[in-house]
Amino acid sequence: MKPILYVIVSTFLWTACASHEDSKLERIEAPILSNNGQTISFKDSTMRHFFQTEPVYDGSVTASYTAPGKIAATVVASVAGASQNVVLFDNPDLAASYTALAQHQTNIHQIQQINLKQKEIELDRASDLLNHGAATGRDVLEAQTALSLEKSNLANEKASLIQYEANLKQGGFDPTALRKAPAGKAYVICDIPENQISNIHEGAACEVLFSAYPDKTFKGQVEDIADVVDNATRMVKLRISLLDNSSLLKAGMFAQVLFDLKNVGNHMTVSKESLVTVDGKDYVFIVAGNGVFKRQTITTGQQIGERLVVLQGLEKNDQVVTKGAIQLKGLSFGY
Structure with a gap:
């Protein structure tokens, strides 16, 4: 535990020096741990002021989520008179x-x-x-x-x-949909985190922006959500379809896809910055007094934008640590 205490105290000393270059640096007292690290007390005011908190939010959440994407294929008419349109892929x-x-x-x-x-x-x-x-x-x-x-x-x-x-x-494509696709259709493939699957559904509308056309917004629709989650990145592929009769869009163009996320009903939520996870369990730190923080086990639901739904473990009036949660995690668990 001592090495981590030295690191944390050094961090606060550096912060104090950066914030008060002209003031005389006073000796900072180390935090006091109790209840096997569940409670952390700071007597020093400089260390207490480092942390920022916010109250647990209780209400309906509306947010947006932006995912990077790329035009993976476009559909053009066959000039040779073939019965099917030609699909041009970015990936050979x-x-x-x-x-x-x-x-x-x-x-x-x-x-x-x-x-x-x-x-x-x-x-x-x-x-x-x-x-x-x-x-x-x-x-x-x-x-x-x-x-x-x-x-x-x-x-x-x-x-x-x-x-x-x-x-x-x-690769995010349905062969049957490709065969039936009309000329002028473009497909954007983007990846979303596994924890966002419940927020985005097939048929959902979205907006797509391209760096090639910064002043133009294209309307898209989620056609398909892949059946496989990437084992390494925990990301899921989405196929977004656009209809572009102006032939502006080309396979290989990079895009930003904007989704509107809505949480139906009232739920308690916290900022995702407040969450710390250890051995598969989720925790936040709440204010338990003047300079005293308590580690609290919580059960989380879906993530909506920058907010996490909290199903159990918090009360409406709890003050949750946002800035400094990682430092408290290091002190509380000893690493």
Whole structure:
């Protein structure tokens, strides 16, 4: 515990020196810990004044959230007269997956609608000829083998289709939506934290800003929320669709996506700066007296903007530490 006390006291000494360069520096008393670090008392006024607090907020919360994004694909009309529009991807791997997926879909259609039907007709014909003595059992066996081979080809094509479809979904795209997308549509992919999933839903409206057009705001809509949370970053991909008939938007452009977040009903909330987490448990520090702070265990709900919903552990009139919560955490837990 002593090393951390030295660090904390040194921090406050530095703060005091920076704030009162011309005053005589007095000896600062170390904080007093009790109840296994749950209570921290500061007798020195300089150290007490370092901390900032705010009352627990009790009411409906409306906030906004901004996420960085990028135009991952745009849809343009085919100049070669193809039946489907052309999708231009920023990521060449996704472009390759989309092309391969389209080819496998064509192959599957060919096998199902033409090859299998033809092989079934040939098998029926060989069986009929055998019944009339005009063919041999070998002819029927060869027809059966050819039909089985086509069925095997179909299974392989479907397996490959699943692979490339998974690649596109990992990148935030729905292959079916891409095939049906009209010319002029642009797709922005952005990442949001896992704890914001409950605040943003499919179909939600949003605003999209591009550095290329600082004076123009584009209206977007959340088309899809990915099924996978990134294991390392704990982020989830969103696909935002925009309709741009002016051809201003290009694949690869960076964007800022603005969401309006609304918390329905009244709940107690605290600033996210006040939260400290240790061993999977959430804590805040509340004012328990003049220069006395108490560590309080809380149960948190969703995050809305810069606020955290508190489900248990706080009362309406509690004063919660915002600035200095990290320093109190170090003192309270000894690191």
